[in-house]
Amino acid sequence: MKALSGVAVRAIAAAVPTDVARTQDYEYLNPEERLRFQKATGIASRHIVRDGQCASDLCIAAAEQTFEYLDWSRESVGALVLITQTGDQPVPATAIVIQQKLGLPQNCVAFDVNLGCSSYPYGLAIVGSMMQSLGINRALLLIGDVSSRVCAKHDKSSWPLFGDAGSATALELDEHATPIHLDLMSDGSGKDAIIIPGGGLASKRPPPLQGTVQMEASADGILRRPDNLILRGADIFSFAISKVPLSIRRVVDAGGTTPDDIDLLVLHQANKMINDTIAKKLGFTPDKVPTSIEHYGNTSSASIPVTLCTNASLFREARTIAVSGFGVGLSWGSAVLQVPANSILTCVESDAIY
Numbered sequence: 001m002k003a004l005s006g007v008a009v010r011a012i013a014a015a016v017p018t019d020v021a022r023t024q025d026y027e028y029l030n031p032e033e034r035l036r037f038q039k040a041t042g043i044a045s046r047h048i049v050r051d052g053q054c055a056s057d058l059c060i061a062a063a064e065q066t067f068e069y070l071d072w073s074r075e076s077v078g079a080l081v082l083i084t085q086t087g088d089q090p091v092p093a094t095a096i097v098i099q100q101k102l103g104l105p106q107n108c109v110a111f112d113v114n115l116g117c118s119s120y121p122y123g124l125a126i127v128g129s130m131m132q133s134l135g136i137n138r139a140l141l142l143i144g145d146v147s148s149r150v151c152a153k154h155d156k157s158s159w160p161l162f163g164d165a166g167s168a169t170a171l172e173l174d175e176h177a178t179p180i181h182l183d184l185m186s187d188g189s190g191k192d193a194i195i196i197p198g199g200g201l202a203s204k205r206p207p208p209l210q211g212t213v214q215m216e217a218s219a220d221g222i223l224r225r226p227d228n229l230i231l232r233g234a235d236i237f238s239f240a241i242s243k244v245p246l247s248i249r250r251v252v253d254a255g256g257t258t259p260d261d262i263d264l265l266v267l268h269q270a271n272k273m274i275n276d277t278i279a280k281k282l283g284f285t286p287d288k289v290p291t292s293i294e295h296y297g298n299t300s301s302a303s304i305p306v307t308l309c310t311n312a313s314l315f316r317e318a319r320t321i322a323v324s325g326f327g328v329g330l331s332w333g334s335a336v337l338q339v340p341a342n343s344i345l346t347c348v349e350s351d352a353i354y
Helices: 031-041 055-070 094-101 119-134 188-193 233-254 272-282 300-310
Strands: 007-016 020-022 045-047 079-083 109-113 138-145 165-173 181-186 264-267 319-327 331-339
Touching (some): 007 055, 007 331, 031 272, 055 079, 055 094, 055 138, 055 165, 079 094, 079 119, 094 109, 109 119, 119 138, 119 165, 138 300, 233 319, 264 272, 264 300
Parallel strands (some): 079 109, 079 138, 264 319
Antiparallel strands (some): 007 165, 020 045, 138 165, 181 331, 319 331
């Protein structure tokens, strides 16, 4: 894939809710199951939105951080793209609501993209190429999900995995910027590995016009509403360890670099076992693979920026990083990019509702 040239990362911020859900307190796992779960996934706790708090609120909190750090005029922002699978409402696009709440100008292009775990490399490609082609000097890439809203609390295969988070990446045209190399892939034949089977307006299983939505037993025997998420962990594990290392190798090779030239490998925080396997296949030692999963869980689309911001102290100097997101779709993507010194802001907690 052709490299994205002339687009620079200026700042990356992330925000999580203040409320914490701990694995040790999850009543649907017995003590032995909790130990096995935490060993396999690496998850000790997650941050969960409170009533009324949405993905937009977390993304706005992160965006406000970037404005404070960069001292950008809001009038100078020409595009705002939100990547989420848990928008605030079906209509209108949540990005347009955020545009107004952030006080951005009316000539700011704003729209949503429905994408999950691969959002970060895809988002860089979407926003960066739009900036190039339309001459948009400054843009915000917002990525966030409140996955807790779509998981049944008694579902041991999904509820204890997912945390909520939002993020903001500030991008600017810069002819001197180091090219961003990208590798983007998708395979819809694996769509059932992570799916919400019902609830969409054009769904094969639309919500009832009247009455309550009943729970039904899925193939795994777990009772769920049709608008609850179903996760087939074994399918995701096999997919991730087979496809993701190849993608990362391709994108590293595309830039004429080797793994030794990569300062840090930042992976989507699917679970510890998956990420340890990917890193080992690629020859990256643990000290070069920062994580956030222990205290934030799988934050879905936002997990790469959350991991960066959780490890902000590693970015006191400029870094060359490889990032890779993979999951729902199936969709996966990788990127190699330069991150300027001090441009990664510390992850914040926020209970604000804007």
